[in-house]
Amino acid sequence: MQKKREKKMLEVSDLSVRYGEFVALRDVSLEVDEGEFVVVLGANGAGKSTLFRTINGLMRPSAGEISFYGERIEGRPANTVVSRGVTQSAEGRHLFPELSVLKNLTLGAYIRRRDRAGINESLEEVYELFPILREKRRDPAGSLSGGQQQMVAIGRALMAKPKLLILDEPSLGLAPLVARQVLDAVVQINRTGIMVLLAEQNAQAALKIAHRGYVVENGEITLQGTREELLGNGEIRRAYMGA
Numbered sequence: 609m610q611k612k613r614e615k616k617m618l619e620v621s622d623l624s625v626r627y628g629e630f631v632a633l634r635d636v637s638l639e640v641d642e643g644e645f646v647v648v649l650g651a652n653g654a655g656k657s658t659l660f661r662t663i664n665g666l667m668r669p670s671a672g673e674i675s676f677y678g679e680r681i682e683g684r685p686a687n688t689v690v691s692r693g694v695t696q697s698a699e700g701r702h703l704f705p706e707l708s709v710l711k712n713l714t715l716g717a718y719i720r721r722r723d724r725a726g727i728n729e730s731l732e733e734v735y736e737l738f739p740i741l742r743e744k745r746r747d748p749a750g751s752l753s754g755g756q757q758q759m760v761a762i763g764r765a766l767m768a769k770p771k772l773l774i775l776d777e778p779s780l781g782l783a784p785l786v787a788r789q790v791l792d793a794v795v796q797i798n799r800t801g802i803m804v805l806l807a808e809q810n811a812q813a814a815l816k817i818a819h820r821g822y823v824v825e826n827g828e829i830t831l832q833g834t835r836e837e838l839l840g841n842g843e844i845r846r847a848y849m850g851a
Contacts, residue, residue, distance in 0.1 A: 617641045618663070618694075618772055618803065623672030623682075625658050625827075632658045633827045636672070640772065645795070645804045647814040649838075649848055650824035656807040657699060659824070660774050663805075664696045665689035676772070691719050693771030697778060699807075701761040705750025709741055712749045712760050716767030727767070734763035737793055755786035762793065772803040779810055791817060811848035815839050 618640040625633040633655050640646045650656050661667045663674055665686035674682040681689050695716075703712050713734060717727045735742040738759040744752060749760055758778055765773055775794065779787035787810065795817050798804045808814035815821055815835045823831040823844065831844070838844050 617644075617677070618805070619673075619675045620659075620663065621673045621675075623659070623662065623674065624670050625655075625662055625667060626670045631827060633662070633669075636824070636827070636829050638822050638829065638832070640803050640805055643798070643801055643803060644820065645798045645818045646806070647811075647818040647821040648805065648807045648824055649811050649814070649821060649844070650807070654824045655827040656824055657776055658827075660696060660698075660776050660805070660807065663689075664694055664774060687719065690768055690770075693769075694774065695765040695768045695770040695772075696774040696776065697758075697761045697765040699776040699780060701757050703749040703757055703760055703764075706748055708746050709749050709752070709760055710745040713741070713745075713763050713767055716764035719768060726769075730767050730769060734766055737766075737796060738763055753786075755782050755790065758782065758790055759793070762790070762797075766797070770802060772805060773797060775804065775806045775808075777807055777809055779808060779813075788813070811844065812839070 620636060620638045623633055623636040624631065636659060648656050648659065658667065662669050665684050665688065668683045672682065673680060676692055676694060679692065681692060713731060714727060717730060720726055740756060741759055741763060744756065749757060752760065762778065778790050782790065791813055794804060794806065806814060806818065815838050818835050820834050821832065821838045822829050
């Protein structure tokens with residue numbers, strides 16, 4: 609059973625990241641099992657984005673290991689990490705505003721660019737998840753509302769056919785109803801078997817839909833547990849839910 613877990617998960621072990629003399633992450637360890645939905649909580653500047661950028665190959669760790677399906681991926685180029693099945697929808701969306709929604713989506717399938725039939729199939733899956741994007745597919749991405757742009761960003765990440773989808777603050781700046789719609793879509797994505805690693809400002813909403821969670825403070829994991837354990841933790845409720 610243990611052997612199967614090692615092949616079927618993301619495992620981050622004793623990860624440290626430095627910016628010069630500043631230690632952004634110190635001895636961080638976490639894991640995501642096959643099919644899991646895991647949330648990472650923490651204040652701005654706690655290290656969540658640095659953790660995600662290191663997992664997806666945009667930053668190199670100063671120490672530690674990252675394994676995905678039993679293969680070491682720390683320090684690998686980002687395109688290699690994507691080809692292994694790890695994609696990210698980054699905070700801020702980073703769309704190409706002058707390009708159409710369709711073009712933005714298909715750019716996410718660059719590593720599959722020779723698989724035209726597969727790309728068309730993935731487009732249909734994205735349109736089923738976010739029907740408004742089919743209607744807006746020829747519109748410039750920059751003309752969309754904030755919520756619709758977030759849907760494009762998530763859809764673009766899905767176009768790479770990930771095994772693990774990393775989402776960095778997908779509801780940031782969205783109206784509550786739209787944020788709820790986005791998080792509901794993330795639940796649907798997870799139900800298809802895609803592992804999800806989510807950083808989210810709305811701790812209560814995120815914990816209600818995740819299986820497990822980690823708390824990052826000053827670059828270190830300070831707490832972890834199931835959603836029930838974290839939702840019932842008084843310290844978490846005071847720090848992140850205003851209770």
